[in-house]
Amino acid sequence: xxxxxxxxxxxxxxxxxxxxxxxxxxxxxxxxxxxxxxxxxxxxxxxxxxxxxxxxxxxxxxxxxxxxxxxxxxxxxxxxxxxxxxxxxxxxxxxxxxxxxxxxxxxxxxxxxxxxxxxxxxxxxxxxxxxxxxxxxxxxxxxxxxx
Numbered sequence: 001x002x003x004x005x006x007x008x009x010x011x012x013x014x015x016x017x018x019x020x021x022x023x024x025x026x027x028x029x030x031x032x033x034x035x036x037x038x039x040x041x042x043x044x045x046x047x048x049x050x051x052x053x054x055x056x057x058x059x060x061x062x063x064x065x066x067x068x069x070x071x072x073x074x075x076x077x078x079x080x081x082x083x084x085x086x087x088x089x090x091x092x093x094x095x096x097x098x099x100x101x102x103x104x105x106x107x108x109x110x111x112x113x114x115x116x117x118x119x120x121x122x123x124x125x126x127x128x129x130x131x132x133x134x135x136x137x138x139x140x141x142x143x144x145x146x147x
Contacts, residue, residue, distance in 0.1 A: 031057035035065070035136040042071070042125045042133050049125070049133055050078075053118040056139040059110060061103040063141035064121060066096045068134035074124035079108030080117045088119070095126070096135075103141055 040049045079088040090105035108119045
């Protein structure tokens with residue numbers, strides 16, 4: 001009888017691990033995940049450039065695909081909190097190299113207690129000359145790789 005209980009316990013534990021793995025690998029459904037093309041001229045004046053505002057609708061990461069820029073980019077996610085835009089990047093800013101894509105963890109949704117609000121990307125070109133910043137981005141995303 002003790003053997004049967006042990007076997008049942010092992011089977012239940014294995015099924016639990018399989019179920020948790022299946023649910024953990026399912027991506028979240030992001031609400032505003034469509035990509036927007038942004039083409040911005042960086043004039044090498046020491047300032048960063050910004051994308052246009054888009055509505056942030058859920059707690060997923062923002063997304064950037066640096067597919068056509070002429071430089072690598074430092075990235076921050078800014079969100080509107082209490083009437084002003086602040087850096088809502090979670091952790092350190094992320095470098096997005098030319099040809100790469102990155103998910104940008106942020107707290108825009110959380111700092112607004114789940115309310116939908118505007119956000120934008122602030123981009124710091126890592127180049128000491130004029131260059132085009134030409135990216136795709138979305139405020140909400142799901143884990144997915146093009147490569």
